[in-house]
Amino acid sequence: MDLTAVVARMAVRRPHVLVVEVPGWGRTRMTAERELRRRGWVPANSPADADILLTCGTPGPEFSEIVDPVWDQLPGPRVRIGATEGDQVPGLLDGSRRALLDGTVQREDAEARTAAAGGTPDEHGDMDHEDMDHEDMDDGDIDMPMPGGIGLAEGGTDRDGLDLDVLQVRLGPVLQHWPAGLVVRCSLQGDVVTDAAVEVLPAAGWHLDRTHDGAGALHGTARSESARYCDQAAGVLALLDLERLSLRAIRLRDAVLDDVPIGKVAAEVERLGERLRRSRTLSWSVQDLPGVHERLIALLDGARTALLGDADTAAPLRSPAAETERLERIPGLITGLDVAGARLVIASLGLDTAVVAAEGSDRG
Amino acid sequence: MSPVLDAVFWVLAVISVAAGIAVFRVDSMARATYALAVSFVAVGAMLLLLNLEYIGVITILMMVMEMAVMAIFMIMFMGMNPALMPMSMVHNRVGSLVLALGVFVVLAGGALLVDWPERRGEPAGELTRSLGEAVMGSKMLVMLTVSPLLFATLVAALVLANPRGRYDRFGDDLRATTPRGPGERGEQA
Amino acid sequence: MADGILQVGPLGTVIATVLLGVVAVLAAGFDGAVGARLQGRRALPGAAAPVWEGARLLRQRRRTIVAADSLLWRIGVVGLLVVALLKVAVVPLGAWTVADLSVGVVWFNAMDVMVWALVWLVGWGANSAHALIGGYRFLGQALSYELPLMFALTGPAIAAGSLRVGEVVAAQEELWFVVWMPVAFLVFCAGVVAFSVWGPFGAAAGGDIAGGVLAELSGVDRLLLLAGRYALLSAGAGFAVALFLGGGSGPFAPAWVWTLVKTLAVLAILVGVRRLLPVVRPDRLAEVAWIVVLPAVLLQLLLVSVVVVR
Numbered sequence: 090m091d092l093t094a095v096v097a098r099m100a101v102r103r104p105h106v107l108v109v110e111v112p113g114w115g116r117t118r119m120t121a122e123r124e125l126r127r128r129g130w131v132p133a134n135s136p137a138d139a140d141i142l143l144t145c146g147t148p149g150p151e152f153s154e155i156v157d158p159v160w161d162q163l164p165g166p167r168v169r170i171g172a173t174e175g176d177q178v179p180g181l182l183d184g185s186r187r188a189l190l191d192g193t194v195q196r197e198d199a200e201a202r203t204a205a206a207g208g209t210p211d212e213h214g215d216m217d218h219e220d221m222d223h224e225d226m227d228d229g230d231i232d233m234p235m236p237g238g239i240g241l242a243e244g245g246t247d248r249d250g251l252d253l254d255v256l257q258v259r260l261g262p263v264l265q266h267w268p269a270g271l272v273v274r275c276s277l278q279g280d281v282v283t284d285a286a287v288e289v290l291p292a293a294g295w296h297l298d299r300t301h302d303g304a305g306a307l308h309g310t311a312r313s314e315s316a317r318y319c320d321q322a323a324g325v326l327a328l329l330d331l332e333r334l335s336l337r338a339i340r341l342r343d344a345v346l347d348d349v350p351i352g353k354v355a356a357e358v359e360r361l362g363e364r365l366r367r368s369r370t371l372s373w374s375v376q377d378l379p380g381v382h383e384r385l386i387a388l389l390d391g392a393r394t395a396l397l398g399d400a401d402t403a404a405p406l407r408s409p410a411a412e413t414e415r416l417e418r419i420p421g422l423i424t425g426l427d428v429a430g431a432r433l434v435i436a437s438l439g440l441d442t443a444v445v446a447a448e449g450s451d452r453g
Numbered sequence: 454m455s456p457v458l459d460a461v462f463w464v465l466a467v468i469s470v471a472a473g474i475a476v477f478r479v480d481s482m483a484r485a486t487y488a489l490a491v492s493f494v495a496v497g498a499m500l501l502l503l504n505l506e507y508i509g510v511i512t513i514l515m516m517v518m519e520m521a522v523m524a525i526f527m528i529m530f531m532g533m534n535p536a537l538m539p540m541s542m543v544h545n546r547v548g549s550l551v552l553a554l555g556v557f558v559v560l561a562g563g564a565l566l567v568d569w570p571e572r573r574g575e576p577a578g579e580l581t582r583s584l585g586e587a588v589m590g591s592k593m594l595v596m597l598t599v600s601p602l603l604f605a606t607l608v609a610a611l612v613l614a615n616p617r618g619r620y621d622r623f624g625d626d627l628r629a630t631t632p633r634g635p636g637e638r639g640e641q642a
Numbered sequence: 643m644a645d646g647i648l649q650v651g652p653l654g655t656v657i658a659t660v661l662l663g664v665v666a667v668l669a670a671g672f673d674g675a676v677g678a679r680l681q682g683r684r685a686l687p688g689a690a691a692p693v694w695e696g697a698r699l700l701r702q703r704r705r706t707i708v709a710a711d712s713l714l715w716r717i718g719v720v721g722l723l724v725v726a727l728l729k730v731a732v733v734p735l736g737a738w739t740v741a742d743l744s745v746g747v748v749w750f751n752a753m754d755v756m757v758w759a760l761v762w763l764v765g766w767g768a769n770s771a772h773a774l775i776g777g778y779r780f781l782g783q784a785l786s787y788e789l790p791l792m793f794a795l796t797g798p799a800i801a802a803g804s805l806r807v808g809e810v811v812a813a814q815e816e817l818w819f820v821v822w823m824p825v826a827f828l829v830f831c832a833g834v835v836a837f838s839v840w841g842p843f844g845a846a847a848g849g850d851i852a853g854g855v856l857a858e859l860s861g862v863d864r865l866l867l868l869a870g871r872y873a874l875l876s877a878g879a880g881f882a883v884a885l886f887l888g889g890g891s892g893p894f895a896p897a898w899v900w901t902l903v904k905t906l907a908v909l910a911i912l913v914g915v916r917r918l919l920p921v922v923r924p925d926r927l928a929e930v931a932w933i934v935v936l937p938a939v940l941l942q943l944l945l946v947s948v949v950v951v952r
Contacts, residue, residue, distance in 0.1 A: 099697035102690075126681050129688065135772070135852040137705060137860040140698070164703045164860035199703075254528075258771040265849055280775040328850045330842070330921035336680060374920045428775055429923045432850040483714055483766055490759065506745045507805070514752035518788075521758040521781060524766075581745060581805060 101189045105131045106182075107139035107163070109156055109263050111146030111292045112270040113443040115317060116346075118145040120175030123343055124182060134265045136162035141185045143178075144171040152262065152270060152290040159263050165202070166195040253278045260428075262290055266324035267432075268440040273419065280427045285420040289442045311395045316345040318392035319358070321439045322365075325385050328436055329374055337361055338389075345396065355396045362389035378430050384437040391439070412445045462502055469495035477542050482527045485542045490520035507581040647734060647808035649742045655731075658740050662730050665880075665905065666872035667692050673913050680917060699865035707769055707858060715767020719863045721760035722870025729753045729877035732807050736890040736898030739808065746807035747799045750881055751792060757837045757874065758784045761846060761855055764867065768858035776854025780846035782924035783836060786931035787843070791833030793939040797826035797946050798885045807881075811889035820886040822949070825942040827886045829935060834878025834912060838871050841916030845923055879909035 106125055110118040121143060125132055133139035136159050148156055160169055168185035172178050188194050260273040270291065276284035323338035338361060344354050365371060366386055375381040415438060422438075423431035472492035476485045493516035500509030543549065577583035589596055650657075670692035678688020706712070732739065732746035743749050758781060765777020799805050801823070802813035813819075820827045836843035839855070847854040859867055883889060883904040890897025892904075 096697045096701055099694055100701040101698070102694040103698065105698075127683075129678060129681075129683050134849050135857045137858050137864070138853060138856070140702070162705070164705050166701065166703075256771055264852060277771065277775075280778055330844070330849070330916075330919075332917050333680060370920055374922065374926060377926065427923075427925065429779075429845065429848065429850055481711065483711060483763075487714065487717075487759065487763070506743060507748060510745050510748045510752045514748070514755045517752070517759050518755045521755075521762055521784075524762065525778065525781060579744075 097190055097192075101140075101186050103130060104140040104186060104189060105133040105138050106141040106143050107133040107136060107159070107263070109142065109144045109148075109159070110269040111144065111148045111152060112289065113292050114146030114173065115269060115320070115443070116313065117172055117175050117178070118269075119316065119320060119342065119346065121145060121172065121178045122339075124178050126339075128182070130182070132265065136160075136263070137164060139163050140167055140189055141182075142167070142169045143181070144169075146173060147171070147293040149291045149293045152292070155262060155272075155290070161202075165199055167198065255283065260431075266327050266436055268435070268438075268442045270442050271416075271435075271440065273423070273431075273435070275423075275428075275431075277428070280429075282423050282426055282428065282431050285423055285431075287416050287419045289416065289445055311398050312345055312348075315358075315392045315395035316342045317441070318388045318395065318439065319345060321436065322361075322385060322388040322392070325381070325388070325433065325436045328433055329371070331371065334361070334365070334368075334371075341392070345392070351396050355393050358389055358393045358396065362386055362393065365389065375433060378426070378433055381433050381437045384439065388437070388439050409444050412441055415440060416442075416445060458502060462499060465495045465499045465502070468492075469499070479542065482542075483524055486520050486524040486527060490517055493517075493520070504576065504580065507584060647742050647811075648738050650738045650740060654738060655740050658730055658735070659727060661735070662727060662873055662876055663869075665876040665902075665909065666726075666869060668906065669872045669876055669909050669913050670695075670868075672910055673916070676914060676917055695868075696865060699861055699868075702861040702864075704861040704863055705858065710769040710858075711767045713767075714763045716863070718760045718763030718765075718767060719859065719866050719870075721763070722757065723866055723873055725753050725756045725760065726870060726873030726877045728756075729874070730880060733877065733880040733884055734808055734811060734889060735880075735901050736896060738898070742806065742808055745805045747795050747805045747810065747885075750807075751795055754791070754833070754837045755788070758788075761839060764859075765846070765855045768855075770858045772851040772853070772857040773855050775851050776846040776848070776857065779848070779851075779854065779924050780839065783843060783845060783927055786924065786927045787833050787836040790829045790931060790935045790939050791836075793936070793943055794826040794829040794833060795885070797823045797939075797943055800943065800946050801950055803950070807884050811884050811891075814888040815891065818886065818888040818891075823886065823942060823946060825938050826946075827882070829939050830882055830885065831878075831908070831912060832935075834875060834882065835915060838874040838878065838912075840871060840875060840912070842919040842922045843927075844916070845921050848921055875912050876905070876909055879912055880905045882908050 106121075108118055108121055108125075122132060136142075140163070142156075142160050142163055144156060160167075163169075166189050168188045170181045170185050172181055256277045258275050258277050260275055261267050261271045262269070268289075270289045272288050272290060274286045274288075275282045319338050319342035323335045323342060326335035326338060341354060341358055341361060344357070365382075371385075372382050375385075419435060419438070422434050426434065469492045472488045472495065475488040476492070479485050479488060494513050497509045497512035497516065500512060503509075671689040674691025675685040675689040677691070679685045729750055731741045732743055732749050734742075761780040762777040765773045765775070765780065768774075798810045798813075798819050801819060802810040804810065804813075810819075832843070835841055839846050845854070847856045851857065856864065856867065880901070883901055887904050887908070890899075890901040892900035895903075
C-alpha cells in the first residue's frame with residue numbers, strides 16, 4: 090500500500106466542515122451540527138480550515154455571490170455539498186468523505202482551479218476577499234494603483250481623537266455562531282467598530298409562507314421555537330469559549346427537538362438558566378457589555394416559556410416589523426465596541442433573520 | 454577567538470549591517486520594522502559572543518518587544534495600508550545619507566584607530582552579578598528613588614493624556630460603578 | 643556551571659527535539675480525548691486526534707493569498723516552533739541540559755518575547771482583517787501578561803541567587819519554590835498559557851474572529867502553527883517544573899523520569915484549563931493584570947527578597 094493512500098485514509102478520519110446556514114434552514118443546520126458531533130468531525134470556523142463546505146438551504150442570488158468565493162477559498166482537497174432536509178445530511182457526509190478520498194475527483198478539481206486561475210494565481214488563485222471586503226475608495230483623492238485590485242484603507246479620527254486607518258470589513262454571513270444571512274458592514278479602526286450597516290441576505294424564492302412549510306422551517310411548533318432559543322444561548326456561550334455550558338445548551342436544544350418529555354427538558358433549561366445567572370466568571374467576562382448577560386438569560390427563559398406553553402401546537406411567528414427594528418438597533422449597539430464585544434452583543438440579541446429576510450431584498 | 458567564533462562574528466556582523474540597510478530598502482512598514490529587529494538581534498548575539506550574556510539576551514528581549522509594539526503604531530498612523538501599497542522608507546534621501554555615512558565613518562574609524570589598551574586582570578567570575586553591582590552598588594538608593602518616580606511619571610502622563618482612561622470612566626473621584634463600555638461613563642454611585 | 647548539570651552534545655539536542663515533539667503530541671492527544679469525552683464520545687479515539695489532524699493538514703494544500711506578505715507570514719508560522727525549541731534548550735531534564743546558560747532564566751524570557759513578534763507577523767502576513775485583529779489582540783494581551791510573567795520569573799532567580807536554571811533547581815533541594823511562591827507559580831503558569839495563545843488567553847485565535855491568526859492558514863502552515871502552540875505549552879510546563887517544582891527531585895525514580903512526569907502533569911493542567919475557563923478578552927485582562935496581578939506578584943517578590951536577605 091503506498092504512503093499517499095495511507096495518509097489520505099488517515100486524513101479523512103476527521104474532516105472539518107464549514108456549515109453555512111441560509112435564513113430559514115436553522116433546523117437543517119442543527120441536525121448537521123449534531124451529526125458532525127456524533128461522528129467526531131469538526132465544525133470549521135473559516136474556509137481555510139475546511140475540507141467540506143455544507144450549505145443548509147438554498148441561498149438567494151446575493152447570498153450565492155458570497156458563498157461562491159468562500160468555496161474558492163477552501164484549500165483542497167475539498168467537497169461542496171448542500172442540504173435542505175436534515176435527513177439528507179448523513180448520506181451527504183458519507184458521500185463527501187468518499188469524494189475527499191477519491192484521487193481522481195480531487196485531481197480534476199485541482200486542475201480546474203489552476204485552469205480557472207489562468208496562470209496568474211496572484212489575481213485569481215485563492216483570492217481572499219471574504220474577510221477583506223475593501224470597498225472601492227478611489228474617490229479621487231487617492232490616485233494610485235491598487236495592488237491586487239484591493240482598495241487602500243483611509244485615515245479617520247478614532248474615539249481617542251487619533252488619526253488612524255479605517256478598514257471596511259464585512260462581518261458575516263459565513264461565520265460560526267452568527268445569525269443566518271446577516272451581514273454587518275463595519276468600519277474598523279484596529280479592532281474597534283466605528284460605523285456599521287446591517288442587512289440580511291434572503292434565501293432563494295423567499296416568501297413569508299415558506300417558514301410554514303416543511304422544508305427547513307424552524308417555526309412549526311413551540312418546541313422548535315424553544316430549540317432556537319437554546320441554540321442561540323449556546324452560540325453566545327461558545328463565543329465566550331465556555332465550552333461545557335455551550336454543550337449543555339446544545340444538548341438541551343437536541344433534547345427539545347427529540348420529543349423528550351416537556352417537563353423534564355423545561356426543568357433542565359431552568360437549571361441551566363440558574364447556573365448562568367449565578368456564574369461569576371460569566372458575569373465578569375461580559376461586565377463591560379451592558380445587557381449581554383441579561384439577554385443571555387432571557388434567551389433561556391424564552392426557551393422555557395415556549396415549552397411551558399402548548400409545546401406541540403404552532404407557535405406564533407415573530408412579527409417581521411419587530412425583528413427589523415431589532416436588526417436596526419445593531420449599529421447603535423456595536424459602534425464603539427471591539428469586534429469581540431460586537432459579536433457577543435449581536436449573538437445575545439437572539440435574532441430571527443428568517444422572518445425579515447425579505448426586507449431590503451429586491452424580491453418585492 | 455577560535456576560527457569558528459570568528460566566522461560566527463562575521464556572519465552576525467554582516468547580518469546586522471545588511472538588515473540595517475534593508476530597513477531603508479524594503480517597501481513596507483512591517484518589513485522595515487522587523488528588519489530593524491533582526492539587526493538588533495544580530496547585535497545582541499554578538500554581545501553573547503563577547504561573553505556578555507546578560508546584556509546580549511536583554512538586548513534581544515528589549516528590541517524585539519519594542520519593535521513589536523512600534524510596528525503597530527507605525528502602521529496604524531500611516532493613513533494608508535502599507536501591506537498592500539509599496540512605499541519608500543526614506544525621507545530626505547541626501548541629508549540622511551550624508552548623516553548616516555558620517556556617523557558610520559566616525560564610529561568605525563574610532564573603533565579601528567583608537568589604541569585599545571591591553572586587558573588587565575581577568576573578567577569577573579559572575580559577570581551578571583558584578584555588572585549589577587557595578588551599575589547599582591553605590592547608587593542603589595538613587596535607583597530605588599528614581600525608578601518608581603519615573604514609572605509614576607509615565608503612568609501619570611498616560612492617564613492625563615488618555616481621554617477615556619479610568620478617571621473618565623469611573624468619574625473624577627473614582628466613585629462611579631463599573632464603566633459601561635469604551636467611551637461611556639459609569640453611573641455615579 | 644552548576645553541580646551535577648551536564649551539557650549534552652549534538653545527539654542530546656536531537657533527543658531534546660524529539661522529546662519536545664512527543665510531549666507536544668501527547669498534549670494534543672490529551673486535549674482531543676477531553677474534547678471527545680465532553681461531546682459524549684469515547685475518549686480513546688479522541689486521543690488519536692493529533693494523528694488524524696496531522697495527516698489531514700499534510701494532505702491539504704497551502705494557500706496563496708492575494709497581496710499577502712508571504713515572507714513575514716511564513717516566518718511567523720515557523721517561528722513559534724523554533725522559539726519553543728530554543729526555550730527547551732535551557733530546561734534541564736534531570737541532570738542533562740542542551741545549553742547551561744548563565745542567564746537561562748532571562749533567555750527563556752527573551753524567547754517568550756519573540757512570540758510577540760511572531761504571532762503578530764502571522765496575523766499581519768495573511769492580509770486578512772480577521773487575522774490582523776488576532777495579531778492586534780495578541781499584542782494587547784501581551785502588554786498585560788508580560789510584566790507579571792517577568793516578575794514571576796524573578797522570584798526563583800532571587801531565591802536561588804542565580805539566573806542559571808541548574809542552580810535554581812539545585813536551590814530547591816530542601817523546599818520546592820512552589821511552596822512559598824505560590825503566586826509567582828500561578829502567574830507563571832498563566833503566562834505560559836498566554837504566550838501559547840491557549841484557552842482563556844486564546845483570544846488572538848478566537849472563534850469569534852474566524853480563528854484569528856489561524857483564519858487563513860491551511861495545510862502544513864496550519865500544522866506548524868498548531869504544533870508550535872502545543873510545543874510552547876510543553877516548553878513552558880517544563881520550565882515551570884525546573885523553576886518551581888524542584889526539577890528532577892523525587893524518590894525512587896531517576897531525575898529525568900521525575901522531570902518528565904512532573905512536566906506532563908503540569909502540561910495536563912495547562913491544556914485542560916481551556917475547557918474550564920472562558921476566553922478573556924484582552925481589554926478585560928488589562929485591568930486585572932495591572933491592578934490585581936501585578937501588585938500581587940510584587941508582594942510575592944517582596945516576601946521572597948525578605949526571606950532571602952534574612
